[in-house]
Every structure is written in C-alpha cells, then in structure tokens.
Amino acid sequence: MQARVYLFSVYGSWVNLYDCCLKAGTFLPVQRTPFKLKTSLEFCPYNGTGCCDLHQDLQLEKRFQQMNISNPRCASLVKSVLCARCNQFSAQLFRIESEARNVPVLCYFTETGDLDDFCTDIWNNCGDIPILNSPFIKLQRKDHFSFNTSLTKLENEWKSRGYFCEAFGSSSADEYTCFDGKNAIYGIARAPQSIKGLCLEKVGHGSYINMIPHPDNSNRVFVSNLKGKIWLSTIPQVGSKEILKMDELKPFLDLTNQVLLDPESGLMGITFHPNFEQNGRFFVSYICDKLRHEGCQGRCSCNTDIYCDPSKILPNNGIKPCQYHYVVAEFTANGSASKPYLAKTAYAVEVRRIFTMGLQYTGGHAGQILFGPADGYLYLMTGDGSQGVHSSNLAQNKRSLLGKILRVDIDNMPSDDEVEKLSLYGNYTIPTDNPYKSDNELAPEVWALGFKNPWRCSFDTERPSYFMCGDAGQDNYEEVDIVTKGGNYGWSIYEGPYVSHPANSSSSASTFIFPVSGYNHSAEDRNSGSASIIGGYFYRSMTDPCMYGRHFRYLFTDVYQIAIWAATEVPTNSGNFTTESIIFSCANDSPIQCSPRTGSTLPDLGYIFSLAEDNLKDLYILTSTGVYRVARPSRCNYHCQAIFSSVPSSIKASPLSIFLLFSLFFMKYVL
Known part of the structure; x- marks a missing residue:
C-alpha cells in the first residue's frame, strides 16, 4: 500500500511525503x-x-x-x-x-x-x-x-x-x-475552507446498490444489484486507468429466485461477520413475496402487540398487507475454498434465517444491515412503509419494528421460551444493554425510533460512536441524523425540523432529536420535482486532501443527483455541522469517459443509489450509469490550501525533506 499524505507542488501534483512512520x-x-x-x-x-x-x-x-x-x-x-x-x-x-x-x-x-x-x-x-x-x-x-x-x-x-x-x-x-x-x-488553526469541487472518475459500467469492502483488507469488494446477484470485484489502483474487474457470468451469490424485484424492493443489504476470515459467515437482507417465493413467511408487523388488524388495511395495487416480507438470512463461504476469505463463490442455500417480518406496505422498506464496529452486534434499518402521514404512526409506536433501527445478537441462539416471551421475529437474541431494559414500552430489538425511511447509514471509522443515517423525508425535508441509543428522531410528528403531525399530549419537542444536517425540498428539487436523501460517510480517504482535514466532513447526496453535500463539523466532536453544496465534475483522464448532462458540462450520474467505501476509505458513488470514485482534485483543476489536520499546507524545506520528496517521486510514490 502506498502512503498518501500530500505536499502540493507548483505543478499541481500531490506527492506523498508525510503519511509515513518512523x-x-x-x-x-x-x-x-x-x-x-x-x-x-x-x-x-x-x-x-x-x-x-x-x-x-x-x-x-x-x-x-x-x-x-x-x-x-x-x-x-x-x-x-x-x-x-x-x-x-x-x-x-x-x-x-x-x-x-x-x-x-x-x-x-x-x-x-x-x-x-x-x-x-x-x-x-x-x-x-x-x-x-x-x-x-x-x-x-x-x-x-x-x-x-x-x-x-x-x-x-x-x-x-x-x-x-x-x-x-x-x-x-x-x-x-x-x-x-x-x-x-x-499548528495554524483555520476555519473550514469552502470546498472548490469534487473530482470524480468513472471506474465501472454496472448499476449496483451495494459495495462492501472485502473483510481481508484487500483491494477487493463485493457489489450487488437489486435483482439479487452479488459479485466479487477487484478495485483498480488509483491512477492506473483500469476499471472494476469481475466475471459477471460467475456471481459470488445468486438469489434472484428468492428476491422480489420492483422499484422499492430487491436485495437491500449485505454485511460480513466481524470474524468472516475465520468463520465465513455473511448476511443478506432482501424483500420477498410469500405468494411467489418459497420460505417467504414470517410474523406480520401488523399484529396485536401494536394494536393493529391487517384486515382493516386496504390492499395497495392488489398487494395485501404482509404479503411482502423483509428477510435477513445467513449464508456461508465455508467449503468453497481452503479458507473463507479465498472463496470466489458461496452456497445459495441459507444457513439460518435470522429475521423475517411481514410488511404492512409495499414501499419505504429501508433494509440496510451493518455490524457495529465497537460491539459486534447486527443493526437492521427499517422504514415505516408510509407514503404519507398515517394515523397509525408506526415510527412512534414503540412496540412496532417499523420506522426503527434494530440491534440484535446473531452469535447466540434464543431459546423457545425467549422467542415466545419477547415475541421475536427470528433466530437471534437481544443484547443486554438494548434500550428496552430502561423503557419497558419498547420492543426489545429497538435501538432507535422515529424514522421514515433510513436510506444508508454508516459508522465513522475513526469515531465509531458517530453512527450517521440519512432519513428520507415525505414532502418537505431530507435529514441527516447522528443515531444514539434510545434516540427518537421525530417522524411522523416532525419531518426534519418541521412539525408535520401535531404531537399528542405526552410528546413535546424536547422528546425528539433533530437532524444535524439536511435540505429542504423547496430549495433543491425545482428541476427534478422530487428529492430523496442518500446517506453517506465521513470522508476518510487521503486521495482528496481538500476534503480530509482538521474539520471532519460528512458527504451525502440525493437519488436525483440534485447535489452532493458536505456537512462539516466545527468544532470537532461538537455535533454542530455546517452544510454546503459541492460542485462535482469528471476527470478528463477518467478510465471510462463520463457522459455530460443534456445542456451541461457536468457529468450525468443518472440516479444515485448509494455511496460506498473500499478498504483504503476511497469514496464511491453507485449510480444507474455506473460506478464513480472520488479522485485527486488536481485532475479536475481543483486546488486547496488546507491539507490534512495532520499535515501542513506548506513545509519548511530542509535538505532531507527535499531529498525525500524527489526520491519518493522517482520511486513512483506519486498519485
């Protein structure tokens, strides 16, 4: 791996010198x-x-x-x-x-x-x-x-x-x-500088909804589409002019015969067990139709625990309540190679059904799954399924699992008594420190509540306590939340900072946690006519030194490529963010040439599905027109004065530093 901290030269190149060890x-x-x-x-x-x-x-x-x-x-x-x-x-x-x-x-x-x-x-x-x-x-x-x-x-x-x-x-x-x-x-403290622009390079043709770095810390990733296929792919080296490499005829896993494909359903998430390299365990979340897919059967989310009667919910386009199910299943890479991390394919037969829940509505499912880096538990994101403000107010119903972030233990099997006593939806146990221990009104799986459709969440790699989620709004506001244990994020009483459904007498604004960033529909969707947030990541790569600095920047976007935003936290660890829209363009030397928007020089990204990271923390944008990676800013003629918090924008030249600079340059330690 090449070290990549940058010294800015008069020629506009970023040369790695200071990201190095004694x-x-x-x-x-x-x-x-x-x-x-x-x-x-x-x-x-x-x-x-x-x-x-x-x-x-x-x-x-x-x-x-x-x-x-x-x-x-x-x-x-x-x-x-x-x-x-x-x-x-x-x-x-x-x-x-x-x-x-x-x-x-x-x-x-x-x-x-x-x-x-x-x-x-x-x-x-x-x-x-x-x-x-x-x-x-x-x-x-x-x-x-x-x-x-x-x-x-x-x-x-x-x-x-x-x-x-x-x-x-x-x-x-x-x-x-x-x-x-x-x-x-x-040493010299500066206020955050405005970002000149984000430079992109197109490295893949395919349309994917997930990209997950391989747990072996290599340059490989897993990518998946909504249809239900997962591929193992190799990431090209920065500056190599190569593209994503994979054999599309040989997927790592093919679940197309188990997955429901429609505009809001499909294979939703992938995550790998923290000990995947030893045990080969990984997990997939998807939506299925019990009338079309064998084994698609579970407890209905509309039940007596939440005072819900499915017979009173009208079918949606002919789809009855709880005909669709949200599934999380365990699979294994064991046996297909001498060691799990060497596996190029996995068995399409699930090892264990972790979670199955019938869905009341046909859209707004969320569906991402993640392992917590600090606790090793599995986090499940669920939407409330609503297409408007419903009187049932599922996101605020503490017994419902819809409109929530759930947290479960998949390393220990529950007893039959535990499944019955806690009304569990599958084969998992409840972490002993889940919020229900101090709030007996909460369903035991619930970690946080009050979400509409949390679309793409991430744990900050440098500060795992920063659990960030983009939550799609309804008509007014798209929001970014810092998710905390037991937190209530307001939907459907609030949509972002705005009251959308008057609270009952037992609720007040002090009950809710408001977003740290976001954007109004009225300000951003004039051309597209709509808006739907795509949650992202704190930028932690050293490819773009203008982005990774003393002030931490969280990047997020919108499905309609309205904009890419950077929410900058000042001061660090304060939870206070200032948000700005970033201009983006495509490098002229991109491995795959970017197509411009009609009547514009900006690249046409199509619809944006997700943001992703690889093991080097380089950031990717997964879209309907291909896979884009954040590139060196100089490749798009963007420059900045501030480097990393850890690196000066100019250094006092010494004979040794000059010698090292040119030595590294001629040894090809150049981006």
Whole structure:
C-alpha cells in the first residue's frame, strides 16, 4: 500500500511525503508506510491505519510500565506521548526531516488560543510526579531528546512551563504539525475552507446498490444489484486507468429466485461477520413475496402487540398487507475454498434465517444491515412503509419494528421460551444493554425510533460512536441524523425540523432529536420535482486532501443527483455541522469517459443509489450509469490550501525533506 499524505507542488501534483512512520529503531521514514491494522492494539488506542504492530505495541507497554507513574492523569498523558509513535503521521510529529527526538511535537497554547494546550496539560499534571526513564529529559545536544535512566521530575529538569513547552512544543504560530494527545494537528488553526469541487472518475459500467469492502483488507469488494446477484470485484489502483474487474457470468451469490424485484424492493443489504476470515459467515437482507417465493413467511408487523388488524388495511395495487416480507438470512463461504476469505463463490442455500417480518406496505422498506464496529452486534434499518402521514404512526409506536433501527445478537441462539416471551421475529437474541431494559414500552430489538425511511447509514471509522443515517423525508425535508441509543428522531410528528403531525399530549419537542444536517425540498428539487436523501460517510480517504482535514466532513447526496453535500463539523466532536453544496465534475483522464448532462458540462450520474467505501476509505458513488470514485482534485483543476489536520499546507524545506520528496517521486510514490 502506498502512503498518501500530500505536499502540493507548483505543478499541481500531490506527492506523498508525510503519511509515513518512523522506521523501527530509527528516526527515518524510509520503507515505513502506515498499514491497516487487522486487530486492535492492546496498549495503544489505534485500530485503523497506524505505524505499530502488536510487537511494537508490547514494547511501548513495557516501557510505560517501567516508568512506574503514580498519578493516573499523568500516566494517561505519558501513555499518549509514547503511543504517538503509532500515529500514521509519526514521521512528521517527530520532525524526521530536521532532527531526532523521542517526544512528538506537543501542541501548546499561545495568546491566540488556537490549539488545545496539551503541553501545559502535561506540565500541570506531571510536573511534580517522579518518572523513571522519563522521555522529557534535557540533554546537552540541542533539540535532541532521549530517555533517561534515572528518576526525575519535570519541575526539577525545567525552570518553567515556558522553557518546557519551548523545547517540546509547537505553538499555533508555528508551521509545524503537533500532537494534541490524540491526533496530529497542523499548528495554524483555520476555519473550514469552502470546498472548490469534487473530482470524480468513472471506474465501472454496472448499476449496483451495494459495495462492501472485502473483510481481508484487500483491494477487493463485493457489489450487488437489486435483482439479487452479488459479485466479487477487484478495485483498480488509483491512477492506473483500469476499471472494476469481475466475471459477471460467475456471481459470488445468486438469489434472484428468492428476491422480489420492483422499484422499492430487491436485495437491500449485505454485511460480513466481524470474524468472516475465520468463520465465513455473511448476511443478506432482501424483500420477498410469500405468494411467489418459497420460505417467504414470517410474523406480520401488523399484529396485536401494536394494536393493529391487517384486515382493516386496504390492499395497495392488489398487494395485501404482509404479503411482502423483509428477510435477513445467513449464508456461508465455508467449503468453497481452503479458507473463507479465498472463496470466489458461496452456497445459495441459507444457513439460518435470522429475521423475517411481514410488511404492512409495499414501499419505504429501508433494509440496510451493518455490524457495529465497537460491539459486534447486527443493526437492521427499517422504514415505516408510509407514503404519507398515517394515523397509525408506526415510527412512534414503540412496540412496532417499523420506522426503527434494530440491534440484535446473531452469535447466540434464543431459546423457545425467549422467542415466545419477547415475541421475536427470528433466530437471534437481544443484547443486554438494548434500550428496552430502561423503557419497558419498547420492543426489545429497538435501538432507535422515529424514522421514515433510513436510506444508508454508516459508522465513522475513526469515531465509531458517530453512527450517521440519512432519513428520507415525505414532502418537505431530507435529514441527516447522528443515531444514539434510545434516540427518537421525530417522524411522523416532525419531518426534519418541521412539525408535520401535531404531537399528542405526552410528546413535546424536547422528546425528539433533530437532524444535524439536511435540505429542504423547496430549495433543491425545482428541476427534478422530487428529492430523496442518500446517506453517506465521513470522508476518510487521503486521495482528496481538500476534503480530509482538521474539520471532519460528512458527504451525502440525493437519488436525483440534485447535489452532493458536505456537512462539516466545527468544532470537532461538537455535533454542530455546517452544510454546503459541492460542485462535482469528471476527470478528463477518467478510465471510462463520463457522459455530460443534456445542456451541461457536468457529468450525468443518472440516479444515485448509494455511496460506498473500499478498504483504503476511497469514496464511491453507485449510480444507474455506473460506478464513480472520488479522485485527486488536481485532475479536475481543483486546488486547496488546507491539507490534512495532520499535515501542513506548506513545509519548511530542509535538505532531507527535499531529498525525500524527489526520491519518493522517482520511486513512483506519486498519485
């Protein structure tokens, strides 16, 4: 995998230099690119891309234990300093281009107050604490720091906080990357810059609704269409001019004889067990018709538990209530190859039926499924099925599973008594911390409620607590929500921020969680005549440095390609977002030439079905006209000043940095 942090040259190219690690035992970045961690480290809090393997993590833990720090807060701060070596930008944090040091550059406060005062935090909490083998020792050589073998205190080594932070820190006036205890931050704090544009390249002809990265962290993905076929495909390398590779005549799995295909039904979701590489388990969600598909039979969502009588619901275009069913089934890749992750096909016979629920209505099913990265439970998205505001108000009915996000345990089988007692819809158990434990009115499967049609949700890879969903509206508003345990998101009493159905006496605005972003139909659908949100992702790829910065940006779009939006969170972790529409265009050197819209130079994406990520976190747009990938901005003549939060927009040239730059260039470390 090529490292990809960027230095902007006068020629408009982005060259990778600073996304690199310290070489083990040295201060050199050569041949030490960050890598994808297959398992979380035991000591240092890195579980994505980093610079430490399990052996190096253990070494750091031993070094930390030898320090024998008595104060818990000081110990926590020193641990974070040691673990900075595992940060994917450690070469820049340790200033490998100009000096050698065992402590990363620490962010500290200046009169402008731009940065978190991490350096002062260490001084205040560790100043009078004895530390054995302290990394903060003062040596004779200027700007060179090493571990000391004696017991020392900061206040004995340094005259004051100012001297300490001058030696180890970087102020907001410096053009350096500094460490704030968790992240690498560029020293000069800036407000989010407006995005010049999003550059796309077309890498596939097919029309797919899902793209799921292969669990083996390779460059392979699974793609699926509504009809019920899943293919294993290889992602082309950025800049290779190649396209998605797959054998369309040999799908990984073909469920077309079990799946109902109509404009709002089909194969809805795919997800792989967290231990797929060992157990070969994966899961598919789809809609079926009990009159046409064998085994399409389950408990009706209109039942006495929610005071619903299906005989009182009129057929919709001849389709009776609960004729259609929402199914989640387990399949296996075991047996088709020596190891599950090598499998190129899977058996079309389901291993276990996880969930089956009869649907009251014929549309608005949602249907995506995801495993929670932190808890390993399966999340199911369900729509309320409504085509308007219904008096039944299913999304607010706590016993109904419609208009909800559900959370179940598929690793443990329920007993017959549990199925009957909890009125379960299949073979799963209920996590012990689901919200119903504190709200006995809730159905045990419910994690959050008050949704109309949650279309595409994602967990942020860097902050798994950020569970983002795009929820399609009715007539007025499309919304983006941060989903939390037990949260009520308002539909159908509210549509986004607007009252749509007056609440009863037991409900008030304070009961509901309002969207963090979204858009009004009146402002966006003048030309298309409609609008329906496609939820997306926080942009975490390093392909577009204008997008991945200090301020986190969540990208989402609309099925009618009305626009692509970026919701920027400021400040970080605040939950406050500012949303802007982004211009998008297609690179002239796209592997597949993009067709322009009629009367426009903009690419014609057709209908947008989903956004997707691969294992490198590159972002894709799945549409009716093909598969598009976010490309380098320079390929569309877009440029920006801000780089990553972890990388400066300009660097102070040194002989070593210039040498590394041109060495990397000629070694083809160029995007």
